[in-house]
Amino acid sequence: xxxxxxxxxxxxxxxxxxxxxxxxxxxxxxxxxxxxxxxxxxxxxxxxxxxxxxxxxxxxxxxxxxxxxxxxxxxxxxxxxxxxxxxxxxxxxxxxxxxxxxxxxxxxxxxxxxxxxxxxxxxxxxxxxxxxxxxxxxxxxxxxxxxxxxxxxxxxxxxxxxxxxxxxxxxxxxxxxxxxxxxxxxxxxxxxxxxxxxxxxxxxxxxxxxxxxxxxxxxxxxxxxxxxxxxxxxxxxxxxxxxxxxxxxxxxxxxxxxxxxxxxxxxxxxxxxxxxxxxxxxxxxxxxxxxxxxxxxxxxxxxxxxxxxxxxxxxxxxxxxxxxxxxxxxxxxxxxxxxxxxxxxxxxxxxxxxxxxxxxxxxxxxxxxxxxxxxxxxxxxxxxxxxxxxxxxxxxxxxxxxxxxxxxxxxxxxxxxxxxxxxxxxxxxxxxxxxxxxxxxxxxxxxxxxxxxxxxxxxxxxxxxxxxxxxxxxxxxxxxxxxxxxxxxxxxxxxxxxxxxxxxxxxxxxxxxxxxxxxxxxxxxxxxxxx
Amino acid sequence: xxxxxxxxxxxxxxxxxxxxxxxxxxxxxxxxxxxxxxxxxxxxxxxxxxxxxxxxxxxxxxxxxxxxxxxxxxxxxxxxxxxxxxxxxxxxxxxxxxxxxxxxxxxxxxxxxxxxxxxxxxxxxxxxxxxxxxxxxxxxxxxxxxxxxxxxxxxxxxxxxxxxxxxxxxxxxxxxxxxxxxxxxxxxxxxxxxxxxxxxxxxxxxxxxxxxxxxxxxxxxxxxxxxxxx
Numbered sequence: 001x002x003x004x005x006x007x008x009x010x011x012x013x014x015x016x017x018x019x020x021x022x023x024x025x026x027x028x029x030x031x032x033x034x035x036x037x038x039x040x041x042x043x044x045x046x047x048x049x050x051x052x053x054x055x056x057x058x059x060x061x062x063x064x065x066x067x068x069x070x071x072x073x074x075x076x077x078x079x080x081x082x083x084x085x086x087x088x089x090x091x092x093x094x095x096x097x098x099x100x101x102x103x104x105x106x107x108x109x110x111x112x113x114x115x116x117x118x119x120x121x122x123x124x125x126x127x128x129x130x131x132x133x134x135x136x137x138x139x140x141x142x143x144x145x146x147x148x149x150x151x152x153x154x155x156x157x158x159x160x161x162x163x164x165x166x167x168x169x170x171x172x173x174x175x176x177x178x179x180x181x182x183x184x185x186x187x188x189x190x191x192x193x194x195x196x197x198x199x200x201x202x203x204x205x206x207x208x209x210x211x212x213x214x215x216x217x218x219x220x221x222x223x224x225x226x227x228x229x230x231x232x233x234x235x236x237x238x239x240x241x242x243x244x245x246x247x248x249x250x251x252x253x254x255x256x257x258x259x260x261x262x263x264x265x266x267x268x269x270x271x272x273x274x275x276x277x278x279x280x281x282x283x284x285x286x287x288x289x290x291x292x293x294x295x296x297x298x299x300x301x302x303x304x305x306x307x308x309x310x311x312x313x314x315x316x317x318x319x320x321x322x323x324x325x326x327x328x329x330x331x332x333x334x335x336x337x338x339x340x341x342x343x344x345x346x347x348x349x350x351x352x353x354x355x356x357x358x359x360x361x362x363x364x365x366x367x368x369x370x371x372x373x374x375x376x377x378x379x380x381x382x383x384x385x386x387x388x389x390x391x392x393x394x395x396x397x398x399x400x401x402x403x404x405x406x407x408x409x410x411x412x413x414x415x416x417x418x419x420x421x422x423x424x425x426x427x428x429x430x431x432x433x434x435x436x437x438x439x440x441x442x443x444x445x446x447x448x449x450x451x452x453x454x455x456x457x458x459x460x461x462x463x464x465x466x467x468x469x470x471x472x473x474x475x476x477x478x479x480x481x482x483x484x485x486x487x488x489x490x491x492x493x494x495x496x497x498x499x500x501x502x503x504x505x506x507x508x509x510x511x512x513x514x515x516x517x518x519x520x521x522x523x524x525x526x527x528x529x530x531x
Numbered sequence: 532x533x534x535x536x537x538x539x540x541x542x543x544x545x546x547x548x549x550x551x552x553x554x555x556x557x558x559x560x561x562x563x564x565x566x567x568x569x570x571x572x573x574x575x576x577x578x579x580x581x582x583x584x585x586x587x588x589x590x591x592x593x594x595x596x597x598x599x600x601x602x603x604x605x606x607x608x609x610x611x612x613x614x615x616x617x618x619x620x621x622x623x624x625x626x627x628x629x630x631x632x633x634x635x636x637x638x639x640x641x642x643x644x645x646x647x648x649x650x651x652x653x654x655x656x657x658x659x660x661x662x663x664x665x666x667x668x669x670x671x672x673x674x675x676x677x678x679x680x681x682x683x684x685x686x687x688x689x690x691x692x693x694x695x696x697x698x699x700x701x702x703x704x705x706x707x708x709x710x711x712x713x714x715x716x717x718x719x720x721x722x723x724x725x726x727x728x729x730x731x732x733x734x735x736x737x738x739x740x741x742x743x744x745x746x747x748x749x750x751x752x753x754x755x756x757x758x759x760x761x
Contacts, residue, residue, distance in 0.1 A: 315612070319612045320612065320633065322633070323635065327548040331551070331552035331555065334552075334556075336556075337555040339555060346547065347551070347552075350547065353544055354544055
């Protein structure tokens with residue numbers, strides 16, 4: 001029985017209950033004023049005044065209260081003003097007609113007025129909804145990851161409803177946790193047992209679930225009817241609503257909105273906007289996930305392309321030294337020929353030099369792979385620029401045989417960098433200079449201070465680099481058309497750039513028809529310079 | 532007479548090792564590093580065979596091959612690396628006789644050199660009867676016999692066999708065979724060629740896995756094996 005009453009009343013808001021009381025009161029007051037002077041104002045005027053009251057009530061509280069007021073005023077009109085007075089009976093037929101017309105006009109007029117008001121409110125609410133949804137949409141587009149998107153959803157919900165807090169809950173293994181929240185600190189609270197049950201219910205029925213009949217008003221202490229055989233009724237501290245967030249078949253979580261909500265357009269019917277919010281947020285998250293999957297796929301594709309390019313580039317560099325080794329070894333193994341000492345020495349020299357070359361190619365590939373995969377962890381220390389250059393020269397003695405390699409510039413400069421990486425970069429640059437410059441030409445190394453940084457340069461004497469190639473020399477696999485005569489993988493300078501960047505510096509090239517100059521710029525060690 | 536071999540490769544170490552090894556095996560080798568020197572040395576050195584690397588610093592190896600073939604029918608063996616398949620086929624189309632993929636053993640290179648030199652020495656196109664390890668192709672009478680018994684070939688099969696047999700030891704690309712036997716408009720119809728080769732093999736009793744006569748060079752073409760080569 002109690003539940004039936006609640007269901008009957010469920011279409012009537014708390015405001016309307018005030019309307020019924022107000023209608024009774026207004027009718028009583030009006031009747032109290034008009035009744036003593038009924039002989040002076042005339043029946044028609046009294047009827048019009050009652051009609052006005054009915055229309056006002058309809059416009060304010062809706063047609064249900066309006067009909068109630070129409071009946072009430074009609075009864076009052078009949079009882080106090082239509083002869084015979086103080087009785088509900090009517091003598092004259094025209095009075096009967098007048099009462100019926102009065103009732104009809106009151107009801108129809110009141111209904112139309114309340115409808116007009118309702119549609120105006122509806123339009124206003126729609127407009128407000130559209131605005132807040134647009135706001136959410138704008139916010140979601142700006143977010144990069146799903147967690148930020150859920151945070152944006154909570155922010156927007158709190159703002160739209162002027163609510164104390166909103167959060168997104170997620171369940172895993174029977175435990176609910178808070179993924180994102182906005183509003184006051186209590187919005188971060190983990191859901192208690194009753195809230196968890198409501199959230200589960202929202203997921204189960206896939207629609208909004210709330211405490212109380214709107215759940216979000218503080219005018220009466222909200223109560224939760226827990227699902228299950230006991231249907232336990234639990235009082236909660238304040239109103240709360242749960243909206244499932246779903247992408248297709250996948251449950252993303254549950255949006256929890258804490259009451260009381262403040263903003264008028266959504267106060268009585270928050271469900272539409274909440275549903276729209278949930279849909280919009282789920283779409284936003286889905287879009288983000290797709291973007292992330294696409295980015296991941298793109299990264300995989302690029303890595304795959306790199307590997308393919310690397311393989312095709314190095315297969316020649318790996319096979320060529322092997323060809324020399326194989327030719328020399330198979331000759332030595334051939335017992336049908338009596339090789340001279342000179343022959344044997346020459347074959348062994350080929351094997352030795354080609355094995356070194358193979359080793360360099362493999363080191364290049366491994367270095368590039370270490371750079372690309374992020375496996376290099378630079379450790380920066382204060383180091384002497386001069387010592388770096390000297391150490392580099394010591395390492396390339398074999399490949400610069402027959403050339404003069406000199407060091408110029410400031411002896412006292414200190415840099416802050418990863419020594420081993422910069423050293424490797426310098427070695428590559430010097431070997432590069434030895435490979436591509438005029439045979440026997442000098443190689444000049446220099447350390448100097450410029451604009452608060454330290455520059456280490458490697459300059460050679462030679463044809464330089466063609467203008468068209470200069471912007472590309474640090475690209476992987478890039479081989480200048482002029483350097484075809486020198487075999488290489490096109491990896492050396494890419495590795496230089498990778499190592500220097502990791503060391504906290506930068507590298508550039510200057511080229512003229514007299515030679516090329518590669519410059520590594522590194523941060524100067526603070527306070528360590530004695531200029 | 533000592534055969535002269537011109538080695539053209541831009542890799543100094545490989546060039547040196549191969550030339551030294553060839554000298555040791557009784558050939559007279561001369562090594563050069565680029566296309567221009569190859570063409571000029573060809574005139575003065577007058578080699579009996581050219582070993583040609585395709586990746587040369589100055590002129591495209593295929594262009595060198597074309598130019599050498601224009602001047603003389605000296606056998607050319609291409610030295611190529613994996614990844615240069617298209618260039619390799621282009622060089623064979625341009626008239627190269629054979630190819631070897633780096634890295635290679637000297638014994639393999641020496642065997643190929645022997646086959647190519649023998650081919651260069653005997654021009655079979657002028658012979659009235661080609662005799663190859665039990666197979667006899669009578670060019671004038673257009674008959675073929677295998678181990679003494681006559682074979683009945685279709686006109687296309689006969690043309691194919693004749694073309695392969697007159698170029699014994701030489702790699703013939705798909706395009707070359709198709710152009711020669713079927714005509715220029717068939718140059719891309721490799722499946723026609725494959726079908727005909729299969730029929731010919733059946734009639735010759737040849738096993739593609741261990742061939743006696745026709746060897747497949749995957750992706751390149753076919754060659755008729757020289758029965759006198761080791």
